[in-house]
Amino acid sequence: MSKQLVAIIGGGPYGLSLASHLAARNVPHRIFGQPMAFWSQIARAGSRRYLKSYCFGTNISSPHPGSTFADYNEPRGLETFEPCSIANFAEYGLWFQERHVDWIEPVDVANVSRRGQGYLLTLSNGDAVEASDVIVATGLANFAKMPHALRALPGALATHTARVDSFAAFQGLEVAVLGSGQSSLEAAALLHEAGASPRLLIRKPSTLWMTRGSRTPTLWQRIRWPVSALGGSPKAWALTQLPGAFHRLPACGRALFLRNFLPPEGAWWLRERVEALVPVEYDTSVVAGQAIGNRVSLCLRGADKQDRELLVDRVIAGTGYEVNVERIPFLAPELRSAIARQGCAPRLDASFQSSVRGLRFAGPASSMSFGPVFRFVAGAEYTARTIAAALSRTAMART
Ligand SMILES: Cc1cc2nc3c(=O)[nH]c(=O)nc-3n(C[C@H](O)[C@H](O)[C@H](O)COP(=O)(O)OP(=O)(O)OC[C@H]3O[C@@H](n4cnc5c(N)ncnc54)[C@H](O)[C@@H]3O)c2cc1C
Known part of the structure; x- marks a missing residue:
């Protein structure tokens, strides 16, 4: 044309x-x-x-x-x-x-x-x-990335946070939530507030929470932790100030950087809506999932490499x-x-x-x-x- x-x-x-x-x-x-x-x-x-x-x-x-x-x-x-x-x-x-x-x-x-x-x-x-x-x-x-272990399950039993149309629809259900980033932590909070019983399954040994940024930072704080759209760190600040610079890095450097930058973490304002309210199992991977009637049997593997079963009504993957x-x-x-x-x-x-x-x-x-x-x-x-x-x-x- x-x-x-x-x-x-x-x-x-x-x-x-x-x-x-x-x-x-x-x-x-x-x-x-x-x-x-x-x-x-x-x-x-x-x-x-x-x-x-x-x-x-x-x-x-x-x-x-x-x-x-x-x-x-x-x-x-x-x-x-x-x-x-x-x-x-x-x-x-x-x-x-x-x-x-x-x-x-x-x-x-x-x-x-x-x-x-x-x-x-x-x-x-x-x-x-x-x-x-x-x-x-x-x-x-x-x-939306669904873990291999859940891909064969019907969408009505296992879904991704991106596909949830209503957290209220989970009221009264036991729900396993996978992942340690903002999406899974937020899903756990919303499920709890909607009257469901969520349980977080996290592969890592702990949860990372962001710290609250100051509305009126001191000069030292502004130099040490310059606030940008990506948060409060010099690296984040440089990325937002020079958005075209990343493109000039070699391809392998870009991939490595992307993998390691911004690890999964929850926003500070979410913390009190999750901690002490939602049970968490750390060092836990889901290795298999199977539909049993209207429920899901998950095979969980802990840090001790022992497998055990968790039976839930639904699974939500906050896996990015x-x-x-x-x-x-x-x-x-x-x-x-x-x-x-x-x-x-x-x-x-x-x-x-x-x-x-x-x-x-x-x-x-x-x-x-x-x-x-x-x-x-x-x-x-x-x-x-x-x-x-x-x-x-x-x-x-x-x-
Ligand atoms: C739960 C959640 C929280 C987030 N929070 C933040 C945040 O705090 N800050 C932030 O910066 N980013 C956040 N993000 C990331 C954010 O989603 C993206 O950065 C942003 O939406 C990208 O904008 P976009 O225009 O590319 O895509 P979108 O906002 O997703 O818009 C894409 C549009 O394309 C349309 N579309 C899709 N397929 C077709 C088609 N075939 N034909 C025509 N139209 C189509 C869709 O309907 C949609 O309206 C969050 C993401 C999620 C999932």
Whole structure:
């Protein structure tokens, strides 16, 4: 196709930021997806859910002033530091979308395949759209990582934290929750508060909890623990200040860094909702799971290498996410197989473009190339600016 039309897939913080920046540069584009669907689902699944990130580090990006999360919260008397509620963030996203991206088309993309030099998108309503460039900004939802031991169990008995639509639906049930990160600790708290009996199963010998950041840090605290969107450490601060620098590291260094940065830990405000309320078994791995009628028998292995059985009503895995191109359901198989990888993630150039010309990935799917900031909303600004600049250069070259 000779004319430029960019298709953005996804109406979350990254998709909305991209659309806002492309519009400011007059790059022709369309954006598809239910706005803020992922965040609205998280908010609906349980009340008292909060962001782990600071308000200032959770902005949807626009070149127009007055669009930050704090700009939305302040006049409404809502929290402007931490913890900010997830329902509040979902509402901010919808407010942003109405003000800056009112052309979003709330329809899913069912398929993307190559068409000549460009792409053919089939929408879930049956419409077809030709595009010169495609940006995949569909977040984490396709990448939920389920432990091998639970994969054969029916979804009604064993699920991932990302797929829980209602914690209240577990009321009265005994639930094993796997994992030691924010998702599993939060799931345990929400289950307990909904009248279920959760039990945390954690492979490590202890739980890590974040410490509360000071709202008015001293000069020494600011130097020693500079606060950034990723928390209070010099390394985190450097990553957020130089978001493009990570991309210049050698591939093996990037993978190692990503594995070791930000270990699983719970937010400080969650601690009192879990400790002393939810039983925890440390040094415990789930090695097998089997459905027995409407219950699940788990085979647990402790530090002493002894196996034992735990019978529960349900299992929820808070076992994180793994970016994997093979699990993006709407990419045609021949397109998927043409994408060069780093591990299972797409390998991206400095403008977020994959090895397939015109196909870009934004958000968590870009974190293997661009670093941990891009697992979070904080990476949206750099992503949107960089991609909009690259596509605006392409637009000029075509005219
Ligand atoms: C429980 C939880 C808590 C989190 N807390 C934080 C936090 O405190 N701070 C932070 O920065 N990050 C947090 N994250 C990470 C956060 O989810 C991501 O950083 C962020 O959502 C990425 O934005 P996105 O736009 O890439 O994806 P999303 O927000 O997931 O948006 C993707 C959008 O794409 C749409 N979509 C999917 N498939 C299609 C399709 N085929 N066609 C059209 N549209 C489609 C979805 O409906 C969705 O609206 C959290 C994640 C989880 C699971």
